[in-house]
Amino acid sequence: MAAAVVEMKHITKCFAKVVANKDVSLTVNEGEVVALLGENGAGKSTIMKILYGLYSLDEGQIFIRGKETTIKSPADAMFNGIAMIQQHFSLVPVHTATENIILGNVKGRIDLKKQNRIIKKLAEQYGFDIPVDVKVGELAVGVQQKIEILKALYINASILIMDEPTAVLTPQESDLLMMFIKEYTAKGNSVVFITHKLKEVMEVADRVVVMRNGVVVNTVNKSETNEHELAQMMIGHDIIPAERDTKLDYESLPAVLEFKNVTLQPKDSVPVIDNVSFSVHEGEIFGIAGVSGNGQDELCDVLSGIRPMTSGEILFRGKSMRGMSIRERIEQGMGYVPVDRYRDAMEMDMTLSENILLKASFAPKWVNKGFIRKKALDAYTQEIIKKHAVKATGPDDLARSLSGGNQQKVVLGREVDLGTSLMVFNQPTRGLDMGAVDRIHKVILDEKENKKAILLISTDLTEIFGLCDRIAVMYKGKFMGIYNNGELSTAQIGLLMAGIEEGAA
Amino acid sequence: MSTPLLLGSIAEVYAERTGMMICAIEGIFLIGAWGGFVGTYLSGSQALGLLMAMGCGLAMAALYGMITVYMKQQQVVTGTALQILSAGFCSFFHRVIFGVPITPLQIKTLPKLPIPLLSQIPFIGQIFFNQNILTYFAYILIPVSIFVLFHTSLGLTLRSTGENPEAVDVAGINVNKVRFLTVLFAGVLGGLAGSFYTVGYLGMFTTGIIGGRGWIAFAICFLGNWNPKGAVLGTLAFGLADAVSVWMQAVGRSELFPNELIIALPYILTILLTIFRSNFNVPAKLGTPYTKER
Amino acid sequence: MKKSNVLIYNIAAVIIGLIISAAMLLFMHINPITVIGEAGRKILTDKYTTGEILVKATPLIFTSLAFAFTYQANLFNIGAQGQFYAGSITAVSLSLALGDKVPTWILLIVVGLGAFASGALVGALIGLAKAKFNANEFLVSMMSTYVVNAFMDYLLRTVLKETKAEYLQTDPIKKSAYLPKIVNGTRIHLGLVLAILAAVGCYILLYKTPLGFRIRAVGHNPNAARLGGIKPAKIYVIAFLIAGGMAGLAGLTEINGVQHMLLQNFNSSIGSFGIGIAILANGSPIGCIFASILFGFLNVMGTTMGRLPGLKIPASIIDLIEGIVMACVIMSYYVRSWADNRAQKRNIRKAGE
Structure with a gap:
């Protein structure tokens, strides 16, 4: 030796x-x-x-x-x-x-x-x-x-x-x-x-x-x-794959989100989203697979309203999203769980109830005569804590004091209530432990049952294969194709993720 | 008159390249001015005075570095506190040492050293080449700084520290030590810059002697794009505005054209440049303390 | 429990700072204990001098709010001095123009609104530069003070120059334009009440209303706030506008309450003291009231010690004390987090065993 x-x-x-x-x-x-x-x-x-x-x-x-x-x-x-x-x-x-x-x-x-x-x-x-x-x-x-x-x-x-x-x-x-x-x-x-x-x-x-x-x-x-x-x-124990029902005819259900030739091209640069078209229907989980950094985050930016697209059209329940502010998008019923919750989804130095308020600070239901309805907000926060089994002592806990998995559950709880017709997840389980991952997958499937349209972006192929109805593969801002789940093998999707077309048979 | 601005802004360039704004620069200027005066007055030697100025600047920078680098407190906040502290320190100990003199105390200023031939050039010669030793030191500092920052391993380390301290840490270099030592060096330069006002120019000390010029040096560093060359250009712009203002006052045309506008011009210029400059290459981690759990 | 913890460390830091400062008197071969005792007795026994503490604290509450308010949005407003001057210019101009022509209460309301508006204007411009061009608000606000100062000098030399034309100052304002005194035998004026109301108002705005929530959310994490439908750019302008207005109101209290005229280099350090106080208060508006009173007390203490016969203590000792106290407070924040960290780690290890 x-x-x-x-x-x-x-x-x-x-x-x-x-x-x-x-x-x-x-x-x-x-x-x-x-x-x-x-x-x-x-x-x-x-x-x-x-x-x-x-x-x-x-x-x-x-x-x-x-x-x-x-x-x-x-x-x-x-x-x-x-x-x-x-x-x-x-x-x-x-x-x-x-x-x-x-x-x-x-x-x-x-x-x-x-x-x-x-x-x-x-x-x-x-x-x-x-x-x-x-x-x-x-x-x-x-x-x-x-x-x-x-x-x-x-x-x-x-x-x-x-x-x-x-x-x-x-x-x-x-x-x-x-x-x-x-x-x-x-x-x-x-x-x-x-x-x-x-x-x-x-x-x-x-x-x-x-x-x-x-x-x-x-x-x-x-x-x-x-x-x-x-x-x-x-x-430490066996993995039980999440159960999902089989084939639904999505094309016949109404489309909630439609991308039509969407392109995002920063000045003096190649497009980071290149002529992307797809639609997500009621009760459907649409997955976007790909190595990170191939335009997925930019796609989320365009969808959430952070960056305006260069050309194309996005329809949300048949209405054009062009010029719609972030606030309007939230109010129209779009929930969004971003990839980096530290940067984009949470106020780490604020309390849990303040984090719940974060995306609803304009909503009249939390305001009374110009003041925040603290009691109602706390009660609602407590509800979320209970419903999603968040390990926290109460609504006044600082977000920072929670573990990553529990923070993500708070974000998830907030977003699924806001996203009444569309949910966007960008790598929702990245960096979490198995217990939290299971729970989040269950929530995503529940939302599908609730007839919401779900866009799931993930680099984790197990997650994509386990949850999605249809799968698109993104490479250098382009869609390499859209496939029904089950059509592709791991090897084929691997080639597509590397930008090699003939991978799909 | 532009010498201290040049020295101060170059001190800032070094420090900010490692991610440290010296927000205490105004205080460092002041304590340097005071140290230079006290040292010269008590010892009778200008050399010892300048040494004392550097020592005072170093001490203030050490305090600033300790709080911002090792204790990881906000740089802006710490700088303000130390500015007040230096003002109090200088006026209090000035009184302790000298009491209340009837006539203002005077020291001899640094002699002008005309450079042969160069100082004979009409107009420019007198302005640039008939100056005291501090000015010539500032001249030398420009090319030396460019060389050190952009062509040596030390410079590479300094620049990397401001951009990505993790990378520097992983490369086996102690980030906080680099930052602290750079702050100390900037403190020495800043103290020297301050001493120009007493030892180099006025020959006396008052608490208002700096009058915000430390902050101008700070601003020049920003406007000069964190580059010694830019610092020179910025200093020239401010120096010009200053000279014009003095000249306007001397010829007494302030009735026609408000002198105050000329005085305000450098500041307005700074504001406009801060707003409209687009190609800033701010060190990515400027103002961010380096923390890791150990 | 956590909040009182901060308070304990703060108070300890202030006390340590004061002890170090007192020790400085030893350099003058003066026994600090007797001198401080004597000065303290003078302050407390003389009603006028006791009142001076609150008179000095009044404008400091405003300028510290000017820093603390933007600090909540994670912005640095270093330009409270300039915003204060802007407020002062308006206050003195309006008071000179309207003095004896309208009833006092109308005049004071007009002057107050004017002072607030002019400070707010300067502040909003800085906020706008930040919002529109992502300019460094720290640098812009700092430079703005010098610009306003030059503008004030210009006015003092030209249109606002006193009738005697001797010094760079305005004529005194009419008695009817004075802020009424609220305690007899002192100089305490209505401005103090206004300042406390302003601080409480800032607190309510920040912690009880949606707008305040949005300001704090942007301060803690602008990215997350933006995805929450909040527009950080708008918040920057609003925060700077309110902060500038606060500093502007100090112009009202100083012109109409204390000085009754505007002069060159008027109260030239209340801007930077405001920053120090806001730090001492850890950015809390209510804390600003108490920290300002502490600074007011130190200020009066310094002047009183300076007046003690035969000792020749310079009044500038207050700058020294305030600088030392501030440095101690900043360091205490570090000591606190260090101690917290250590205790947590010890608990974890104990639990592991």
């Missing part, structure tokens, strides 16, 4: 609100790919951030190549040959690839031309083709990831930690990444691969460390396990 390069022993780490890691021990051997598997919030990233020096540990020891080592900062980690690619890339968008890669690793005067040559050569060694002198903010995420990898290669790291690296990639780009990992470890380097996707684990890992609620529940060799067993370890 190969020598251990990293040994973490009995690591415990607490944050102000949670115990993130409790007595976690794990080993990484030379030339090995260790998959760190677990749900969101299981403590995978935390333990690796401790190894990389971004977090300090409260208890425990770290041994690097057999020697006890204190890692106080990323500088210490890099000195020991450890590199980490964060889930949200740590690149300076207005700087070039070269500037990003050499940051902190060169001294004195910078000869940019010479550095560009060095980086270019390094990239070629691994078959990466990257423009070294373009601002990285203008590059695709796949390319940005390669730049992150080059940062590690530039400092000659022998232990590479990757935090959910495939989250932003197409299935085909992921395959390339897997190839790189195999090539890299073949040279005697080690990789720690943080993920919650079982398929990837089976594909790339040598050994699997499964974490749940901040502790390691099991460590197994890949060859001795299977996806089903891993899923059980990760979740």
Whole structure:
């Protein structure tokens, strides 16, 4: 057996609100790919951030190549040959690839031309083709990831930690990444691969460390396990897929939302929404699949009224939405759960009842002689808390004090009451734990029963296949096609998500 | 007269590139002016006076940096508090040290050092090349700053810190240390800038001596697009307005054309430029403290 | 429980600040305890001087509201000084024009409305720059003060110049234009009541009405507010308009209540003190009343100490005290969050064991 390069022993780490890691021990051997598997919030990233020096540990020891080592900062980690690619890339968008890669690793005067040559050569060694002198903010995420990898290669790291690296990639780009990992470890380097996707684990890992609620529940060799067993370890119980009734003839039901050749083209740029047409009918869940950043968020912006479209027409219950203000859209009965609730859906430093009021501050029912009807509002908030099983002490709790899943339930409760005829969900379950995900899926199906039209945008194919009636695949602002659920296999949808047409047979 | 604006705005450029607005700049100018005066008066040496000015600026910047970088408090709010503190500190200790003198205390100002040949150029020569040492220092600072900010690893680190501190942290550099040290450096420059008013120009100290010029340096940094070159242009614009105003007063034409308008012109200019400039490249994380749970 | 927690830290910070400031007297070889005791006795035994605390606090309530109100919308209004000057110019012009010509109460209402409107105009313009062009309101509001100041100097040199034409100041306003005194033997005037009403009004507006809710929602998270159908741009203008109006009203209380004329560099630091007070009050309108009274007290304390015979304590000591107190309060916010964090973490770890 190969020598251990990293040994973490009995690591415990607490944050102000949670115990993130409790007595976690794990080993990484030379030339090995260790998959760190677990749900969101299981403590995978935390333990690796401790190894990389971004977090300090409260208890425990770290041994690097057999020697006890204190890692106080990323500088210490890099000195020991450890590199980490964060889930949200740590690149300076207005700087070039070269500037990003050499940051902190060169001294004195910078000869940019010479550095560009060095980086270019390094990239070629691994078959990466990257423009070294373009601002990285203008590059695709796949390319940005390669730049992150080059940062590690530039400092000659022998232990590479990757935090959910495939989250932003197409299935085909992921395959390339897997190839790189195999090539890299073949040279005697080690990789720690943080993920919650079982398929990837089976594909790339040598050994699997499964974490749940901040502790390691099991460590197994890949060859001795299977996806089903891993899923059980990760979740702690079996998954029961949500039930849904079959085929309805949607075309015969009235269309609630119609997109007609909608295009959004920012000045001096290619269209981010390119001639998109579709309709969502009463009682239908219409899914939009695709890798994030292909125009889904912009589509939501146009629909919610944040950005005006360049051309085309959107009809809402037969009425044109052109020039309709955000407030009017809410009042017409459109509910919207945005992708980033911290940024777009909640007032974290305000109370739950104030968050309920947020989208109804013009509604006369909450106002009496110019004053807010606090009592009525609180009672209504309490109702939502109860109905959606939100873990909170009452309407006066600050939104910030709730867990992510419970915050999302509050948003959901508010929106389904507002959205009397149309609900728009943009990745409603991103970053939530299984319990919350189940509950949210149930709410979405309930709303379908209530004959609402539902637009569900998701990057999670399981969610798309599990809930939708019809599925569109979005790539670079275009729809690659609209299909009935069941028409497409995972492989076909993967190709469509990568922009390859013949994927659909 | 433009020297302190140039020094101050370049100090801001450095700091703001790392994401730190020095909202205490007015206070730093004042305490620098006072330190320069006290140091020179008590020691009799202008060199020691300038040193004292830098020390005072450094101390105020250290307090500002401690509160904003490490305690993560609002920069605008902290700056205002420290501005009041410096005003109180200077006038109180001025009184403690000097009592109430019958005639205002005077120190010798820095000598003008004409540069041979260059100072002979008609008109421009006298304006640009017959100045004191602080002005020449400011001249040198311009190309040096451009080089440091855009052609060295230090500059890369500073600029990255203002744009994406996480990236800097992940690269193994201590974000808060970078910011704090930059604030200290800006404090030294700011203190020196302030001393120009006492040691370099007037030879005496009053509490109103800065009169908002620290804030102008702050504004110049914005208008100059966080670039030393821009700072030079901005300073020239303000210097010109100032000179015209003085000239107008001297020739006594204020009956025809309100002198106050000329005085207000730089401020109006700033407002208009702030409103109508579109291609701002504000450092993305300007004014945002860097926090991570540890 | 949480709110009282803030208050305790605030009060502790003020006390620590005062102790540090008192220690500064040692530099003058003065025993702080005896001097402060003596000054304190003077203030409390003399009704006129006690009243001065409230006289000084009155305009500070307005200028601190001017900062605190926009602060709720997460905007920085550094230009209260200029808005105050705008209010003062209008107040003095209207008072000079209407003095003895209309009944006092009509004159005061007209002057009050005028002062509010002119401060609000300056404020709204700043808000408009922010709303329309996304200009940095911090910089614009700061620069606006200098512009208004220059404008005021121009008026004082030309149309508003006193009849004697000796100093840069206006003629005194007529007695009938004075804000009536409300406590005999002091200079306390109706403006104090107005200021307290304004603070309470701001509180009700912010916390009890939909408009106030919208202002705070934009302040905490403009993106979410916008998706809630609120227009942040409109809120920016409204918040600055009301804030400017508040500072403008300080013009009424200072011209018609205290100074009875306008002069160059009139009350030149109430703008920045207003910011300090608003910070001390943590942006709460009701807190502004109490923090202003504290600053009023410090102000009178400084002047009284300065007048104590034979000690030569400079009146500028109040700036020093106020600066130190403010720095202490700001630092206390950090200490509080640090302590909270630590306690939470300790609880979590205990629960884990």
